[in-house]
Amino acid sequence: MMGECLSIVIQDACPSQSRPSADDLRTWVGSALDPDVVGELTLRIVSEAESAELNSRYRGATGPTNVLAFPAQPDLPTAGDELPPLGDLVICAPVVAREAASQGKPPEAHWAHIVIHGVLHLVGYDHDSEPQAERMEDRERVLLGGFGVPDPYRQRP
Numbered sequence: 683m684m685g686e687c688l689s690i691v692i693q694d695a696c697p698s699q700s701r702p703s704a705d706d707l708r709t710w711v712g713s714a715l716d717p718d719v720v721g722e723l724t725l726r727i728v729s730e731a732e733s734a735e736l737n738s739r740y741r742g743a744t745g746p747t748n749v750l751a752f753p754a755q756p757d758l759p760t761a762g763d764e765l766p767p768l769g770d771l772v773i774c775a776p777v778v779a780r781e782a783a784s785q786g787k788p789p790e791a792h793w794a795h796i797v798i799h800g801v802l803h804l805v806g807y808d809h810d811s812e813p814q815a816e817r818m819e820d821r822e823r824v825l826l827g828g829f830g831v832p833d834p835y836r837q838r839p
Contacts, residue, residue, distance in 0.1 A: 687720040688712065689765055696729045696775045702793045710794050711771075713825050714801035721754075721768035723804070725797070733774035748777045749796050751803035771800040791831045798825050 690708045694701070701707075707725060715723075728736075733746035740750065754767035773796055782792035802818055809815035823833050 687718075687765070688715065689722040691722060691724045693724060693726040695732060696727050700779070700789070701727055701775055702790055706790070706793075707797060710797040710829070711801050713828065714798045714821075715768075715805065719768065720765060722765040723768040723801075724770045726770060726772045727775050728772055730774055730776050733772065733777065736772055746774045746777050748781060749773050749800040749803075751800045753804045753806075769804040771797070771804065773797065773800065787834070791826075791834075794826060794829055794831050795822065795834045798822055 690711050692704050692707055711723060711725060730746040733750070734744070736750055737743045737745065737747050740752070741747075750772040751769065752772070753769040758767055760766050773793075778792055778796055779789060781787075782789040785792070799818075799822060802821060807814070807818040807821065809818050819835050823835070826832075826834065
């Protein structure tokens with residue numbers, strides 16, 4: 683729980699893969715959300731098989747991907763004291779690990795980027811056009827910079 687108004691549920695369906703601590707994951711999620719947000723967000727860490735299945739089913743794409751974001755439908759009814767759902771993030775641990783290694787990035791820095799990138803998708807950011815991509819990347823740079831993570835879009839020599 684980040685506060686009384688935000689709940690971040692972490693589901694680890696791929697426990698054999700190394701991943702950041704639950705506290706780090708929650709901190710990165712919270713950084714990308716408006717401080718006044720009320721709701722519950724689920725972050726599920728999955729294997730390549732589960733990621734590939736979800737990627738195929740919901741995006742029509744082949745193979746696993748680093749992150750999938752599933753925003754909740756607006757104004758879903760909730761019962762009693764339930765928090766409204768914000769959405770689900772699905773992160774494929776083996777893909778994130780492989781990308782970090784191939785890009786020469788510290789694994790924790792890449793995890794921070796992927797988590798923040800996914801949360802921004804949940805709150806309406808996208809990169810379908812150049813202006814949208816620039817807006818999203820600028821926001822990622824600011825948030826990541828707050829954690830001492832270098833610009834993930836800077837070309838490496």
